[in-house]
Amino acid sequence: MITMLDVAICAGVSKATVSRVLNGKDVVRKEIKERVYKAIKETGYRPNLLAQQMTTQKTSMIGLVITNEVYNGPYFSTLFYNAAKYCEQHNHRLIFADGKRTFEEEIYAIDFLVGMKCAGVMVYTKYLSACKLDKIVSSSPIPIIALNQKLENNAESSVFINHYLGCLKMMDFLYGMGHSEIAYISGKKNSRSNTARQTAYLEKMAEYGRAADNNMIAQGSWNMQSGYEAAKELINNNSVFTAILAGNDDMAFGVIKALKEAGKRVPEDISVAGFDNAKMGNFFSPTLTTLDVPLEEMFRRAVESILDVHQDEGFSELSGTLVIRESVRKIN
Amino acid sequence: MITMLDVAICAGVSKATVSRVLNGKDVVRKEIKERVYKAIKETGYRPNLLAQQMTTQKTSMIGLVITNEVYNGPYFSTLFYNAAKYCEQHNHRLIFADGKRTFEEEIYAIDFLVGMKCAGVMVYTKYLSACKLDKIVSSSPIPIIALNQKLENNAESSVFINHYLGCLKMMDFLYGMGHSEIAYISGKKNSRSNTARQTAYLEKMAEYGRAADNNMIAQGSWNMQSGYEAAKELINNNSVFTAILAGNDDMAFGVIKALKEAGKRVPEDISVAGFDNAKMGNFFSPTLTTLDVPLEEMFRRAVESILDVHQDEGFSELSGTLVIRESVRKIN
DNA sequence: ATGAAAGCGCTAACAA
DNA sequence: TTGTTAGCGCTTTCAT
Numbered sequence: 044m045i046t047m048l049d050v051a052i053c054a055g056v057s058k059a060t061v062s063r064v065l066n067g068k069d070v071v072r073k074e075i076k077e078r079v080y081k082a083i084k085e086t087g088y089r090p091n092l093l094a095q096q097m098t099t100q101k102t103s104m105i106g107l108v109i110t111n112e113v114y115n116g117p118y119f120s121t122l123f124y125n126a127a128k129y130c131e132q133h134n135h136r137l138i139f140a141d142g143k144r145t146f147e148e149e150i151y152a153i154d155f156l157v158g159m160k161c162a163g164v165m166v167y168t169k170y171l172s173a174c175k176l177d178k179i180v181s182s183s184p185i186p187i188i189a190l191n192q193k194l195e196n197n198a199e200s201s202v203f204i205n206h207y208l209g210c211l212k213m214m215d216f217l218y219g220m221g222h223s224e225i226a227y228i229s230g231k232k233n234s235r236s237n238t239a240r241q242t243a244y245l246e247k248m249a250e251y252g253r254a255a256d257n258n259m260i261a262q263g264s265w266n267m268q269s270g271y272e273a274a275k276e277l278i279n280n281n282s283v284f285t286a287i288l289a290g291n292d293d294m295a296f297g298v299i300k301a302l303k304e305a306g307k308r309v310p311e312d313i314s315v316a317g318f319d320n321a322k323m324g325n326f327f328s329p330t331l332t333t334l335d336v337p338l339e340e341m342f343r344r345a346v347e348s349i350l351d352v353h354q355d356e357g358f359s360e361l362s363g364t365l366v367i368r369e370s371v372r373k374i375n
Numbered sequence: 376m377i378t379m380l381d382v383a384i385c386a387g388v389s390k391a392t393v394s395r396v397l398n399g400k401d402v403v404r405k406e407i408k409e410r411v412y413k414a415i416k417e418t419g420y421r422p423n424l425l426a427q428q429m430t431t432q433k434t435s436m437i438g439l440v441i442t443n444e445v446y447n448g449p450y451f452s453t454l455f456y457n458a459a460k461y462c463e464q465h466n467h468r469l470i471f472a473d474g475k476r477t478f479e480e481e482i483y484a485i486d487f488l489v490g491m492k493c494a495g496v497m498v499y500t501k502y503l504s505a506c507k508l509d510k511i512v513s514s515s516p517i518p519i520i521a522l523n524q525k526l527e528n529n530a531e532s533s534v535f536i537n538h539y540l541g542c543l544k545m546m547d548f549l550y551g552m553g554h555s556e557i558a559y560i561s562g563k564k565n566s567r568s569n570t571a572r573q574t575a576y577l578e579k580m581a582e583y584g585r586a587a588d589n590n591m592i593a594q595g596s597w598n599m600q601s602g603y604e605a606a607k608e609l610i611n612n613n614s615v616f617t618a619i620l621a622g623n624d625d626m627a628f629g630v631i632k633a634l635k636e637a638g639k640r641v642p643e644d645i646s647v648a649g650f651d652n653a654k655m656g657n658f659f660s661p662t663l664t665t666l667d668v669p670l671e672e673m674f675r676r677a678v679e680s681i682l683d684v685h686q687d688e689g690f691s692e693l694s695g696t697l698v699i700r701e702s703v704r705k706i707n
Numbered sequence: 708a709t710g711a712a713a714g715c716g717c718t719a720a721c722a723a
Numbered sequence: 724t725t726g727t728t729a730g731c732g733c734t735t736t737c738a739t
Contacts, residue, residue: 046716059718124451140468326632388710391711392710394734425731
């Protein structure tokens with residue numbers, strides 16, 4: 044392994060000098076500088092970033108914890124993509140740790156990233172309770188940002204998407220289009236996003252005078268196949284509805300497939316809507332009415348908050364905006 | 376910052392002892408062990424992984440370079456997902472560096488990851504020439520695996536998907552279904568995958584007695600919108616074809632949308648096929664005929680090769696398997 | 708079974 | 724402007 048010392052010897056200078064020309068902070072005589080560069084070339088030296096970061100006590104990594112086993116759809120990918128994008132934009136690297144399937148594993152993943160001395164870590168957890176996470180955030184030596192979750196004691200350390208509010212918007216829209224008999228396809232159990240949406244759904248249904256009805260709710264697990272199966276269940280139940288609201292777009296695509304197979308036209312017979320504003324929604328037939336969830340904005344805020352370059356935008360609560368397309372039809 | 380020394384003092388032992396109980400390799404008296412654990416709790420000590428890895432000269436990171444600005448679709452996400460999955464499976468973390476949009480930046484990204492002393496790095500580059508990459512791989516102190524690319528001098532360091540062969544399979548299938556007037560939607564320019572597929576397409580067309588015809592090829596850029604626009608171009612050209620082969624599934628979805636809008640039925644009037652076996656292909660209407668590209672297998676091999684746990688499967692060349700669905704119809 | 712000390716490769720404060 | 728030296732926090736001989 045070629046180290047800085049090898050370069051120093053080769054150039055006939057001290058390590059410090061090599062370090063200086065590499066970092067360009069201090070002034071070094073031109074002639075020496077060239078000698079050093081030559082030595083670097085000759086030796087094929089590559090700085091050991093690990094050593095560098097250990098000395099400076101600073102890294103250029105930002106950690107991300109997601110439960111990757113849980114869900115491998117476009118949504119998850121978008122998370123990934125945006126996280127990487129904003130890290131790079133601020134000249135940092137994204138380092139990923141899997142939260143797997145228990146809260147202990149989620150804690151382990153966070154610990155790893157903190158131990159790696161990341162500049163900060165973003166966590167999109169599922170099993171860890173808000174309360175536990177709150178404590179972890181409080182006692183962490185580096186910034187930890189909770190994504191898609193509100194922390195009571197560390198509000199500034201969370202970027203919260205208000206899915207409850209978002210779903211309220213969607214329900215209002217459906218109602219405005221004449222739909223009050225709405226079925227719901229739920230996402231994975233114990234998912235915070237789903238709980239928030241389902242609560243909004245139930246409240247609105249009550250407001251429309253429809254008591255909670257188990258035949259109007261089918262359990263999915265976020266992916267297309269589960270939406271497809273859940274919709275078939277709904278159809279077989281002989282439930283009466285004019286619209287189906289799916290917990291996300293992927294399931295909505297599955298729903299539409301199931302409806303078509305059952306001989307129903309969308310939106311002529313049944314309207315369908317989802318959440319997330321997946322790109323596909325614009326190309327599917329019919330194009331999908333959905334709620335745009337500001338994932339990109341979420342990561343922008345998270346990364347900027349970690350690196351302390353946020354432009355004072357106050358409390359980070361987002362709810363999303365309606366995207367109206369063909370899949371919902373006005374009735375009566 | 377609490378260090379191992381603090382713990383040692385608190386427990387009334389030496390640093391070495393603390394290290395020993397933490398690593399569990401050497402034997403430590405039970406009583407002391409407990410004292411150390413207690414001290415760890417009291418002090419709230421967290422090991423500095425950077426220091427640890429710097430001493431042991433070993434890290435638990437695997438690097439990944441992709442040009443993320445280039446393409447943010449399901450394909451890209453699947454890459455990400457599978458990379459992370461296999462890293463975690465072998466108890467390593469995925470660390471990501473963006474290759475951005477020039478070969479210099481790609482080199483920079485690789486250098487960063489090498490400098491971080493990753494166990495190995497996987498590169499999915501676009502601008503770096505095979506020859507340059509080959510040299511980089513040869514001179515690297517750690518394993519560098521080229522994804523989706525064949526390296527002449529370091530064949531064992533590449534996991535190659537033979538898109539040429541894959542496209543040949545697809546063309547044979549289409550021909551077998553009676554199609555010989557086939558239009559092609561190409562992926563991004565200078566993409567190796569696209570070049571390989573397009574070459575196969577042209578060769579087969581020549582074989583079927585169709586000379587290269589610019590009106591039969593439209594330029595896309597991998598995403599759905601580009602497929603949509605490319606197909607419209609094809610339609611406006613008044614080109615005559617019975618099938619459209621898109622360079623990937625996403626573009627195929629765009630193509631189908633364009634055809635429907637132009638009043639053509641798929642597959643009754645025009646057949647359509649793609650590549651990648653995107654999940655959506657099964658839910659789209661019509662379901663999409665495609666070629667399953669073994670991305671998962673690619674990353675499995677890459678990670679196992681880096682960690683030297685491969686089960687001797689010889690040269691890593693993959694080509695993919697046909698997935699036959701509704702979007703291609705037999706004619707005549 | 709435990710401690711002392713050297714060393715991993717680098718940066719930065721201090722001297723010269 | 725350049726060199727010397729002392730760490731950064733950890734592991735790992737080598738003694739004890």
